[in-house]
Amino acid sequence: MFRTEIFKRLYGSGLGLVITVLVGTFGYWILLDKKFGLFDCFFMTFITITTIGFDEVIPLQEYAGARMFTVIVAMAGIGFITYFVSTFAAAIIEGYIRQNYQKSKMEKLISQLSKHYIICGLNPYTKKVIEEMDEAGRDHIIVDPDGEKLEDIRKSLKKECFMEGDPTEDETLQKAGIGTSSGVFAATEDDNTNLVISLSAKRLNPGIRVIAFCFDRKNLEKIKLAGADKVVSPTNIGGMRMASEMIRPDVTTFLDFLLKEDSKSFRIEELIVSEQYHGKNMKEIDVSKLKSTIIMAVKQNNDWIFKPGEDFTIYKGDILIVMTTDEERKILESDLAEQ
Template sequence: MNKKEFAVIGLGRFGGSICRALSEEGMEVMAMDIDEDKVNEYSTIASHAVVGDSTDESVLKSIGIRNFDLVIVAIGDNLKASILTTIILKELGVKQIWVKAQNDYHEKILSKIGADRIVHPERDMGKRIAHNIISNNVLDYLELSDEHSIIEIVAGQKIDGKSLIELDVRANYGVTIVAMKRGRDIIVSPQATEQIYKGDILIIIGADTDISRFEKNLIEE
């Protein structure tokens, strides 16, 4: 997996949690906020931390915002700033823009101005969003506790045609494949002889560190 570069604009609870989670995964993250105290808080966590007004086009141009692979607009209660920032990012040609929505009205506006993904913090934890951003193979991610999760992940070429007994993921990675989806079929508690094919959706449970190891070794191409 190529290392992508991310920018998080707005370092409240939600933006901060995404910034921290991406940084912990070893990603390049630029953190930006208009509040200097918040920027200072994340200066040792993010790769770069910048004080700036994201509604000022010249500020976004000066930090080379269009060069980032994905920009997350996580501005707090200021709907006007969130909307204007999104518009400017679109006009500057940012590849992917994910925006935190305050409510359904805000979501409708963001949809109309072209946000690529709209996130509701009360429905989507920052850690879950960060995980989905990083891995193209992960379809869904549910945090069970601070250290354990369940994920839906797409099987790739590396494990195409291999059986569960061959992979022995529980012994080798400490994770459990609790179910598999193949087209419309769902296989619950698959047998050890069950073969996995490219495109199968695997539902996996385990510790976050073990899931990450499983992904890096068996899923990422």
């Protein structure tokens, strides 16, 4: 909106100035009975509207109405020049003030974030990530070196938490609050950039979770070695999704329903076992009181145990995969939390 308004004002004043010069040039040429060349008439118009102060190159006193015409040209030209220059200066000053205000506002907003997510890269893939994070109600900040793309996303998605900068630089990640962040999406469209982001993120915050894009399968292991906890291939995911929609469409729809944060009934969640349940059996959790909760699986030492029995021993850090409601999830989270 700001840029459009400034452009309209500059365009209007600039067009008015050009018209004034043309009218002045041809006006002198006609008023002076075409006895002087167009360049002389243009020069007379130029020195008039710019108030340079040279002597008249045309004897205006010898032609009726020429001096009055000069007054009109001077008033119009000086007016348009003044408006153009003032608009241009205002654009620079207002833009600088606006930029600094937005930067200050953004830094204050970021400083208040905790356990948020950093999305590095703005492209068609990450736009979907942003939508999912919004639906989940998870705080996040978008980082991209292209200021225009960030401005577009701010307008289209009403996003306020974004930062212009190179996500491969430590300073940028630190400004994005990586020290208190829960996770980083290394999601640019360049594998090398995603590798560097993964490496930098893990070095600055070893406990952070990093999800990285990989477009060339030969780079997959390299990105994993750089520190990414999970490497996602958009092309593979797209192909698998298409095959699933064709072969088992209802299963795919059901899983989508369960994974959606805005699901009002059941959904699949993952919960971490705390210290107080370390070495205890599954029956100690006592999900029998939760009528709509099912413990589907346990992830233990990178192994999956499906539908564990009551005598199955769990340890701190194990991951419980449960199907539950939002209300019962909160109860279960409270029970599993550190006391």
